[in-house]
Amino acid sequence: MDWRALTVSLQLAVFTCLLLIPIGLWLGRTLATRRFRGKALCEAAVALPLVMPPTVLGFYLMLAFGVEAPFGALWQRLTGSGLNFTFSGILLASLVVNLPFAVQPIQRAFEGVPSNVREAAWCCGLSPWQTFARIELPLVWPGLISALALTFAHTLGEFGVILMVGGSIDGETRTLAISIYDRVQAFDEAGAGIMSAILLAVSFVTIGVVYGLARRGRGLHV
Amino acid sequence: MQGLRRGLLIVLLAWLPALAQAQQQAPTVAAASDLQFALEAIAERFTAETGQALRLNFGSSGNFRRQIAQGAPFELYLSADEAYVEALHAEGRTVDAGVRYAVGRLVWLQPAGRDDLPGEDAPLAAVERAVASLQAGEGRARIALANPEHAPYGVAAQQALEHAGLWAEMQPLKVLGENVSQAAQFALGGDARGGLVAYSLALAPALAARSDHVLIPEAWHAPLNQRMALIDGAGETARDFYAYLQQDAARELLAEYGFSLPSGDETP
Secondary structure, eight states: OOHHHHHHHHHHHHHHHHHHHHHHHHHHHHHHHOOOTTHHHHHHHHHHHHHSOHHHHHHHHHHHHSTTSHHHHHHHHHHSSOSTTSHHHHHHHHHHHHHHHHHHHHHHHHHTSOHHHHHHHHHTTOOHHHIIIIIIHHHHHHHHHHHHHHHHHHHHHOOHHHHHHHTTOTTTTOOHHHHHHHHHHTTOHHHHHHHHHHHHHHHHHHHHHHHHHHHTTSSOOO | OHHHHHHHHHHHHHHHHHHHHHSOOOOEEEEEGGGTTHHHHHHHHHHHHHOOOOEEEEEOHHHHHHHHHTTOOOSEEEESSHHHHHHHHHTTOBSSSOEEEEEEOEEEEEETTOSOOOOTTSTTHHHHHHHHHHHTTSOOOEEEEEOTTTOHHHHHHHHHHHHTTOHHHHGGGEEEESSHHHHHHHHHSTTEEEEEEEHHHHTSHHHHTTEEEEEOOGGGSOOEEEEEEEBTTOOHHHHHHHHHTTSHHHHHHHHHTTOBOOOSOOOO
16 A cells, blocks of 8 residues: 555645636636637537547646746746646646536536526625625535535546656655556555555545435536 | 534645645655566665665656656666666766666566476577467467567567567567566466566566566677666765665675676776
């Protein structure tokens, strides 16, 4: 059992959720409630990581993170270190990969909130922010939990993108999923078995949570 | 419900710094896959004697060479191919030219308990037989080797097969491991006939019980001269381990795992 890999995985999952859920809330609500030019394109871009091969996404991120690339160079100027093979790098990659898992359940939940509920709240003198916090958020809560559960579990399991961007550096970018791969190569089936069982259990609980919310009729149908 | 939610959030936020603290700052070592077992044994002894922890990473030497060139945070690099260390040295990534710490050997490895292990006089007989049965249409018995594009043992395997005149014919049979450890995994797994891998892996306890092997003559491939170097900015612990690797205790362990020992000061 690779405890350091578990720590890296948990950190990655927690930070991904903390950073991505606010983005998901804003983006999901915007896509659900607004009409604007290029909305279809925007939705397609959000969904892209669902169907894009992880190695393709990993390849492009690896190029973008390189110190020769504009983005990588800018990052290096701002922070003094590169992005490839660092925790910051796999965290950024994780945000991109998980975008659809965070945005889509929240967007579906907001689409389920009738617009007259929002208007009624405004008529009662609530500001848009108060409406959001007191009326909308409680209504989209199941979608938010779904987004959290999916993002968390998917981050723990992501393999291809993380391996390409982060390599497999002990205590820095070696996540649980990558550690399983490494343990198999080291002929340590027992270690790989324990870690696989952990990830299987996490996946099972996640699906349970998401489907449970969906069955109560308030969540999202994945 | 409201209280519970707030409580969860507080627990989560309190737990984050604790997590960050949990990552010890032991130096990271990048090592060729053929050292998977030997270096673990050496590092265990080093930690027991000095109390200093290390973080070992195993993979293909070529991949590590690329990662270090791009600034991956390794402090010590043990390559299975000198050329990679020399290239990094030329690029100013290493402290110095490093030292040659071992010479590796190539073996034919196959699952244990089969009665068709090739003899030492014709160690690639199994490959010949696999090629013959492919050409006779009797199915494909896979031959595993490390990827010659970035794994030194893959290059040596290709050279040995070329030497025996089998490289072209065995192309439909080859299965490539990302590094030599994975190649060994493939060689012993499923329906593979066997593979060409590092002697040091064949001698490891984890594999010795499940496999049989026969050495490939050293003259059949370029010598697997293995060189290590400290990466620029290496810390105290990495430097201590680098020195430890050149002392008798470590060298004995390397010899136990089938490595020949150079005198350590050869320059390429």
